[in-house]
Amino acid sequence: MFEIDSSDENLVGLSTPDPLKFAFCRKKSAHAGGNMHFVAQDQVQQSLASALETVNENTTKARCLYIHIPFCRVRCTFCSFFQYASSKKMMAEYFQVLMEEISWKAAQKWTQSAPFQAVYVGGGTPTDLSAEQLLQLGHKIRSAFPLTPDCEITLEGRVNRFNDEKFESALEGGFNRFSFGVQSFDTKVRRSAKRLDDGDYVAQRLQEMVAYNSAPVVIDLLYGLPHQNLQNWKTDLETYLESGVNGVDLYQLIEMKGMPMALSVEQGKLPHPADTATKSSMFKMGVEFMAKHHQRCLSVNHWARDNRERSIYNSLAKTTAEILPIGAGAGGNFGGLSVMQSRDMDTYIKAIKARQFPVMGAMHAAPNAHLINSVKAAFDRGVLAKRTLNQAANAPYFEGLMPLFEAWQKNQLVKVNEDYLTLTLAGQFWATTLAQKPYSNYPKQ
Structure with a gap:
């Protein structure tokens, strides 16, 4: 065999x-993958349309919704997802078209045939949206899509400029989980990654949001960054615990060619990131720290302080769930097809206006998916x-x-x-x- x-x-x-x-x-x-093959180019639009026009017969299969907001104030030096700077004019135009795509896809038979267990609004930096847009987006998600009663609706972003008005609008709109890419609380490390706020402010702001006691707040910490060592990594872990947030992901820096960080290292502006052996020591420290402080292990890189943090989207979307993608640069899979939507804004807007799928192609799922x-x-x-x-x-x-x-x-x-x-x-x-x-x-x- x-x-x-x-x-x-x-x-x-x-x-x-x-x-x-x-x-x-x-x-x-960063993720494991499998073998897939492309749909013939002249059949892509019809194949995707047929998939969304088909009633889902397997109502027990998990499904999630992913909405992409492709804007950031600045590009982090390690990031491969940056698309557009956060221009109010461009974001307003994009947001209007995004609402159209949501209405269009939400009305499809496949979409309405079974509830979604989790929704993730990612980016980019979704928290760069205005308070009014966050309120409108949350209400739109809840009114347009069939959701399970305990559906997890996550807003991803940065602490930077995410003030009380935005936080309260997001809560009012129905977001019930918040995920912030902290990466490190050490200001020198943060500057090397082009993070905008000092570490002390980030920790303080997290404590302020936790004090609302209205929704779980979780953070990402990244290990292996320039200027990072075992000592300040230990401090990052301790600051996580002191912040009171409900959970944490510990991710290792994956060295990818072509990123701004690689160029800065090559030019001598940054020291080399940690090697694999050092990152493995950081991982070990993280695992042992979480065990020592009785943090509940949800996966090999995610821990929860309490039962409030469930990490439903991450546990489903990375593995077994179907994912309906919405927005420029969003990826997903449904009806046996996998797609990545165009990252080009003009291409995306033109396609949605014409009720066409903004994709260059589609792939059939592997036979043993x-x-x-x-x-x-x-x-x-x-x-x-x-x-x-x-x-x-x-x-x-x-x-x-x-x-x-x-x-x-x-x-x-x-x-x-x-x-x-x-x-x-x-x-x-x-x-x-x-x-x-x-x-x-x-x-x-």
């Missing part, structure tokens, strides 16, 4: 006394159950992959028994890398 070369170090990792640091060369991607997504979800949680894998495959895949699992265990990346594969600390650090490995070994279904 399987062809597994347990001596292939690219597949099983290196045999090393310190697998946390040296099991693989480096993490190359459900299996791949089940593995991604399990590795994100840190545990793969035999029952889950075999049910997704409708075949004894867990047993078939046992030679690979045992090779990983020998290299201290997992612990495996007859029912479960559990990631070790090293396995959690390399979780995305490991999740990608079995794909080439799955037989075609």
